[in-house]
Amino acid sequence: MRNSEYPMLKGITYLDHGGTTLTPRSLLNSFCHEMQAVLLANPHSDASNPSASAIMVEETRHQVLRMLNADPAYFDIVFTANATAAIKLVTEGFSGSEDGFDYYYHRNSHTSLVGVRELAARSHCLASNEEAEDWLAGRASNVLGEPVSRRSILFAYPAQSNMNGERLPLSWPGMLRDSPRHPNAYSLLDAAALVSTSPLDLSNYVLAPDFVAMSFYKIFGFPDLGALVIRKAAGHVFDHRKYFGGGTTDMVTCIGDAWVARKHSSLHARLEDGTTAIRSILALKCAIVTHRELFGGLGKVSEHTSWLAKRLYTRLISLKHYNGAPVCHLYNHPDSTYGDPTTQGATVAFNVCGSDGTWVGPWKVGTMLRARKIYLRTGTLCNPGGIACALGVDAELLRRAFNEGFRCNTEADMIEGMPIGIIRVTLGAMSTMEDVDVLINALYQNVTEHNDALKPSANDYNNKVDSVMTSN
Known part of the structure; x- marks a missing residue:
């Protein structure tokens, strides 16, 4: 179904459905028919x-x-x-x-x-x-x-x-x-x-x-x-x-x-x-x-995306540097549980850290991923209060960052060694486990620091389960 309905996804991993999801071919065909009739x-x-x-x-x-x-x-x-x-x-x-x-x-x-x-x-x-x-x-x-x-x-x-x-x-x-x-x-x-x-x-x-x-x-x-x-x-x-x-x-x-x-x-x-x-x-x-014809309604979409988000979250927290330090710091609320659609949506927010705990700027990570045709969202995400609380920054620091040249989703997204922004993945009805695999492998190969003697294969991170939904 994805190949026929979403040809624009060929060779691309799209993970910004919270910005806008994608338009299926059959919707455009239906609309064009109605416009002529x-x-x-x-x-x-x-x-x-x-x-x-x-x-x-x-x-x-x-x-x-x-x-x-x-x-x-x-x-x-x-x-x-x-x-x-x-x-x-x-x-x-x-x-x-x-x-x-x-x-x-x-x-x-x-x-x-x-x-x-x-x-x-x-x-x-x-x-x-x-x-x-x-x-x-x-x-x-x-x-x-x-x-x-x-x-x-x-x-x-x-x-x-x-x-x-x-x-x-x-x-x-x-x-x-x-x-x-x-x-x-x-x-x-x-x-x-x-x-x-x-x-x-x-x-x-x-x-x-x-x-x-x-x-x-x-x-x-x-x-x-x-x-x-x-x-x-x-x-x-x-x-x-x-x-x-x-x-x-x-x-x-x-x-x-x-x-x-x-x-x-x-x-x-x-x-x-x-x-x-x-x-x-x-x-x-x-x-x-x-x-409704493609996905069976928003209830089915919720089931599918909740399942995917839980697996993405689990895979991200399992990414470790050679010394056991986490690659990703995730920003989920303590009262939210992945897999429970009453408390958590199909969004995963995180930043990347080096093996010594230092932060990697979200703009830098986003640029690396876009070069590999992986599209997600970085920056302050039009959520000023949520970002400030998640990062632990106050209004005074943010004003100072602004005065020093910080602007949302630009290369200058670090102040005093701390990111002023995050990386956000949002899943949609047509997202698959393959999308999750592509992102995890890109982070594993380009961000995770390895001890060559202990370096496992990137294939260890593959888990080719496609969906909990039936695809056409």
């Missing part, structure tokens, strides 16, 4: 008589809700450019309020979640899972060090860390909603990393997040499209949003008394500014069907 008119051209494109958009919207087990009576889907655009849309709703909002975010937050703090009246980074749970339970409600505010509160966190794959509790939004200490608080879940290889179940609307951001290219490879899933009970947050775009209003005046009447038929009608991305949404419709 369906007339895609602008859905705004005749709203009283919906076109084929308008019907297709609504069908796809319901397909996404079904994929998430989300009842359309309680949830709506707003299509966006990507997960970051979905997060920005939520921020526009909260920042439009006269009183502003307070913002709490987990240390594992992607940069796109961290950036929300710039529009908040007050913000605080929850530096550990324990601090987050204490705050959610009301045991540390005044962590901002000021009197409790009457402003709305937005609490944001990733379902899965994009840095090391740690999966955080999906029970947190329910805890927040049940807490009497946080009566005007809302939850924003960044699900982009999680849903790339795992299902998300929103069937219990009482305990579900108020807002979920996601990107479809991380699941399917194509199209470049995202979505914001909104719990309708929280939809009033967007009453404060200032901006409006084409297609989201019933009436606008410009001369004299300037006013606007926004659409209220649905949240997506009010929030999808401009012409709907009809071609991308058609591609999404094709992608959902194709992905």
Whole structure:
């Protein structure tokens, strides 16, 4: 199946599915067929008589809700450019309020979640899972060090860390909603990393997040499209949003008394500014069907990638220099267990050490691997809080590193002998054990220091098990 569906992988080992996964040939064929068979008119051209494109958009919207087990009576889907655009849309709703909002975010937050703090009246980074749970339970409600505010509160966190794959509790939004200490608080879940290889179940609307951001290219490879899933009970947050775009209003005046009447038929009608991305949404419709046909659904993908990640993790920790010193230092959370998809995703984060314990810069390792057509991710991974905690560096050192010329994923990625970045492997639905073997052998042959008299064969690291999934 991999040879026929992913010809771009010939001679290449691709291990950056967390950046974007790859597009199968059958999805492109399906999309091209649909593009030639369906007339895609602008859905705004005749709203009283919906076109084929308008019907297709609504069908796809319901397909996404079904994929998430989300009842359309309680949830709506707003299509966006990507997960970051979905997060920005939520921020526009909260920042439009006269009183502003307070913002709490987990240390594992992607940069796109961290950036929300710039529009908040007050913000605080929850530096550990324990601090987050204490705050959610009301045991540390005044962590901002000021009197409790009457402003709305937005609490944001990733379902899965994009840095090391740690999966955080999906029970947190329910805890927040049940807490009497946080009566005007809302939850924003960044699900982009999680849903790339795992299902998300929103069937219990009482305990579900108020807002979920996601990107479809991380699941399917194509199209470049995202979505914001909104719990309708929280939809009033967007009453404060200032901006409006084409297609989201019933009436606008410009001369004299300037006013606007926004659409209220649905949240997506009010929030999808401009012409709907009809071609991308058609591609999404094709992608959902194709992905299910190829892989049997995200549940099967989760089983497969969890199995592979556990084996990769085990192989990396078994790599030793001639003197027994470890080759790799891994950055998994102590509460996460490889092979357990409730606590750990298909991501392995590590750095490389010499036999004397000195660090090898991640940029240098990444360059060596790319020369061997092995593609993964190095740098700070758009996860500033997670990286700082994993490496044990503080804001002062990072500022000094910046002033001395450090920039993410460049050759100057060491300060005082310590890396300011990591190496990240993310597996996908079409990853195989052979991909793991290629990476391990490259590290063994090019990084591991050997005593020639005791040097084993590189073949000792081969274990040609292909997959726990049935391939076509």
